[in-house]
Amino acid sequence: MKITLTQLTRIGKWSKQYANLPDRYINRAMEQVYWKNPKGPQYKPNAVIKRKEFYFGVHRPWTMEFKNENQPNTRRPKVFVEPILEWSYFRGDRVEILVGKDKGKQGIVKQIFEERNWILVDGLNCKLKNLGKDTKKDFDGVYIQEEQPLLVTTDVALVDPSDFQATEFEWRFTEEGNKVRVSLRTGRIIPIPGSVEETIDYKSKGTYKEQPKDTKADVVSEVTFQPKLCTFEMDIMEDMGIKEDRVPVKSYWY
Template sequence: MRFDILKLIGKNSKRYANLPDSYIKRKMERIYWKTPGWPRHLPKTHQKKKFYFGLERPWTNEFRMLNPASEIPKHEHVEPILNWSFFRGDRVEILTGPDKGKQGVVSVIYEEKNWVIVEGLNTIIDFVGKNKDFPGIPMRKEMPLLVTEDIQLVDPQDLKATKVEWRYTEEGEKVRVSLRTGRVIPIPPSHYETIDYKLPRSYKENDEKDTLKAIVEKVTFKPELKTFEMDIMEKMGIKEDRVQKPTYWY
């Protein structure tokens, strides 16, 4: 089944980024100026909405260089995965390539293309700083793996690869279940780690810099089925006793 990759930009490019949505949107904007026809006055702006996704993340300078404002990227198709089953910190087994049969930990997720990076596996030799006078420094670079064909999750019961399915427990919790053993595969804690602190539950409020949780959760407005004028009149005790003049339509 084919699916337009551009439909995935809004939600998937930032789901595993742990960065504010406004920051990523600002970094992804590509605006160029074009002078309209006669009369020549203020410039006309166009915002780039189609992007090419690779190994560079949408908020980096490398991503900006791959997506100049004046170029339209080649159309790509990506198989849609409605229930994403791989998270940062999962142990997976590689099914193809020279590292077939080896197991590793997922370190980076590229859901725009159904890719993941497995730490230390599926690597190539990349020569950094190579030019005509210098051969470059050889370094290993981890390459992406396709989640639909190249990897499978490892069942924690017997440490073997297995297909998984999302199911619901009796309490209504959505969990991943191994189709081979029926065991629940929990989501690793590293999936919840953020940039500024390790885990949300370990965060400590700072009275000087942060807005306290109790203040944020305090309800200060209750919506009612009244207009603004009706609400003000009720709070100030104003009663409407004026009679509208009759109107006539001809």
């Protein structure tokens, strides 16, 4: 299912699941302030002009490569993307490439970019990139292969693990109520790979070991707030044993 075209200007879930970083850090890392008013009582507080539109490529918003692509006062053509309402490709999936020089080859999804409908396939759809070229020192640099993004809507197809053939698929529910991907050609379930849980900190949530600076899991899950129908002041008075004995002055509203 898809919705209408929209301009890509948000961060959303820009492949940050693997990095395991909070939103506030990402927003602070990519922030560009063009103007901020001086401090003082004669100035309007919090008056600031920030950059609103960014170019999003394959580099994550908190990296130096992203800053180089979005240097201050630079503008790029608008990118229009048709968002996929229900994302169906995950890290670790086996896909078959349908276009380009690697057409017909199969590979493993290395990285996803949901906001651009992109994936990177490990070792396929590559181009040569020159690093370290220096004409002054007569150094030609080093060439490396770099994977290029592929559109999941037209450039790749999911592979059925039962016969390793490309297939169309759809989401269905099992008798137990679990949502799964089912091959339309064979009717078999295409399981979601276990590498979906993998982040920069752990291979899976179950194998993660708490570090000394981590907040303990039992502390995080503990409920410490009990909602009440009272104000903050009334809550403090109740905890301190203060009873309200003042008689409020009559007031009239018209």
